[in-house]
Amino acid sequence: MTTAQAPPNLVGMSGGTLRDAFGRALVELARERDDLVVLDADIAGGTGTHHFRDACPDRFYQFGIAEQNMMAAAGGMASLGLLPVVTTFAVFCLRAVEQARLSIAYSGRKVVIAASHPGLDVGPDGGSAQCFEDLAAFRAIPGMAVLSPADPLEMRAATRAAIEWDGPVYLRTGRSPAPCVTVEGAPFELGRGSVLRDGSDVTLVACGVEVARSLAAAEELEREGISARVVNLHTLAPVDDALLERCSRETRAFVTAEDASIRGGLGSTVAESLARTAPAPIEMIGIDDVFGTSGEPEELAAHYAIDAPAIAAAARRVLVRK
Amino acid sequence: MTIAASESTRALAERALSVRRGLIAAIHHAGSGHPGGSLSATDLLVWLWENLYREAPPNAADGGEQFVLSKGHACAALYAVGAEFGLIERAELLRFRKLGSPLQGHTHVVDLPWTGASTGSLGQGFSVAIGKALALRHRCLPGAVTVILGDGELQEGEIWEGAMFAAHHGLDRLCAIVDYNKMQSDDRNENICGLEPLPEKWRAFGWHVTEIDGHDLDAIGEAIRAARAHEGAPSAIVAHTLKGKGVSFMEGSPLWHGSVALSADETGRALRDLGAGEDEIAAWLAGSVPA
Structure with missing residues (x-):
């Protein structure tokens, strides 16, 4: 890559x-x-x-x-x-x-x-x-x-x-x-996502704190023999349609991960883009039609199933749908 | 600024009548619009353009005079003033609110930079004006900011956020004029959510306050000059006005707040009230610009 x-x-x-x-x-x-x-x-x-x-x-x-x-x-x-x-x-x-x-x-x-x-x-x-x-x-x-x-x-x-x-x-x-998931001096271009880890079975698209969790999920999946690509989609708008289309053609399955509502957030962003270019099955990790509650961020991530194990589980699910 | 002599005041009053006729024709051809609050704000706008914005339109990006009509639904009056003072073609008034015209149903600053702000959500134009006053001071630019507020608009919480902020920061180059016609969309202010005691409210928020008859051109000038001379605090001018001013069947009635369609008969009667001759009325109704 x-x-x-x-x-x-x-x-x-x-x-x-x-x-x-x-x-x-x-x-x-x-x-x-x-x-x-x-x-x-x-x-x-x-x-x-x-x-x-x-x-x-x-x-x-x-x-x-x-x-x-x-x-x-x-x-x-x-x-x-x-x-x-x-x-x-x-x-x-x-x-x-x-x-x-x-x-x-x-x-x-x-x-x-x-x-x-x-x-x-x-x-x-x-x-x-x-x-x-x-x-x-x-x-x-x-x-x-x-x-x-x-x-x-x-x-x-x-x-x-x-x-x-x-x-x-x-x-x-x-x-x-x-x-830290990026490196000092890494190029940052607004509107262009970056591939942080290559893979061929599934693409994990994430933003914000979910990028690190997606990388951890990719490690976990690798131990099972699943090759997961990780895309840091730091820009939701304007979205990098070309990168998503390429990932769709190359991996044919997606998991999106965000600390936000999948309704209108990253999940919707990726789905809207792929629906117009190269449709592929998507599992969405994020908040789905509920409000939050008190707790420490890491325990809340587990509670609301947006942590690394949840992302890895979503990857296994989406592979079945390929 | 020169003090308006009575003769020039009479001439300015004629211009205000001309502006009122233009806005009535614009609303008639649009098939909708807000005549009542446009007519109440007309004298304020005409004074400002004659005395402050005639040489150069307001809202240049490099400073100088800044202006916002925060009660943007009264933009028919602003557009008619723009036509009166040569900023837009008079014929454009007949395309008010129509597809492709820059004269949208509320001002859009990208289309018409001299309007200063995109409006249509009450309260926001006031904050934009505050931002302008802050920027003038921050960049040490010349100029002052004038913003016209509606009375119903004062029910927006954002207004009082801004009022507190402007006084706290001593924005003395900011002058807010309240077009106090006592009426809003559905009814009189006092029956919707009362504003009184209004001057006291502004004073309590730390503003320098004057009260005037908002249709007395000399009084408008005197109050604006006093506001500009006042140091250390922003100024509010509570301008008592008449909704529908100049049109007999609209004056004092909230029914003409808008968005209303003016029939040909109503338009003719309104134009007649505003001093139009039969030829002018016929021309406006026919969709042409009177000679």
Whole structure:
């Protein structure tokens, strides 16, 4: 595979979080461009933007706990040459989806909306805080790029790509320490998925924290003699149709894995794409029509069957359907 | 800014009548639209264009005067002002709300950059205006931001999020004008969700507040000048207006909020009320631009 990267470095918990990598990346980018401003709704410590607040206090705007005003005001700021990065938790982005739609995307404004604490990753805060619907909601907005990077290293590259992309971007970060699955300096191209592990029997397509779990599932499947390819589909929109089509022709079976609702999220994204190019059986790992509950992220992953054993089991199921 | 002499005020009042006739014709040919709130906001818009935006339209990306009609359903008035001041062809008014026209049923800033914001979801234009005021200050650009709000719009929580924010950040180059015609889509404000005491609400949120007759062109000018002179806090102008202003059968009636189809007979009567002669009425009704 020409697109395969160096083997994944499954070193367990790196200690790094996506949100921390995001906050530090903003500080780096701020040195390069003076149009960058960061908007916060009283959770800078949670979103990682405290790094930016401390480094660039005159470019950090505190909106208070008022996400609707923050989101639409970002559109106004963009109309006068600033590049606003709106930051809050994923679930509170939902509160301002309509502002993102009208005052950012429809208005042709370049704004980056960065959401931390997505999905089960929120953990003990419970069902009200665990947002599974964001990928579906933002993916449905015309022209909105939707990114969900896999690890802190990729987060850094994705933040730069989101800033440089010509259009509005919804960027999922993350709360919990995440294992590293990419390597320093790996190329990141918005809109192009990457093959992290080659395989020929089935393709595991994942985003966010599910990429590491898919790699672990692929290891497990290999012990059974099943060759699983792992695709990191960090960009849900615009989706990499060509890569998915190629994987379909080469492996003829898919498992999608996401810490989000499969209804409108990655599962839907892959199914929509393949239905138009090279249909193949798909098993979808993710949240299916239920709300979350309190618990630690890893135990919740097992509880809601989005952990590595669940992905491996889905691969076995889909192989029967080939 | 020059103080409007009474003669020029009379001339401006004539322009306001011309704008009102244009918006009535536009809504008639569209087959739908919002005449009541367009007529109540017309004098505010005409004053702003005559005195602030005549030389250059607002909302340039490099600063200067910025403007948002947050009550975007009243855009027929904004389009008619645009036609009056040469930003769009008068004939375009007859294509209001029609496929292919940039004059959509609510403003779309990609099609018409001088409108400042895409509107149609109440509350958002106010936040966009706040973002503009913040950006002007951040980039040390000249200019000021004026935003026209509806009264029913003030029931949106986003308005009060923004009001708190703008005062907290001392955005004194922001002026919000409330087109206070006391009516909204279904009924009078007081029967839907009362707004009073309205000036006190804005004051309590930390704004500099004045109250005026929103159809008195001299009073509008005086209040806007005072707002621009005020330092340290944003300004709110509570402009008492009449829904349907200038059209006898619409004045003071929420029935004409919209989205209403104006019949040829109603359009003729409205245009007559607004000072049109029979030739002009015939031309508008025939779908042509009066001489």
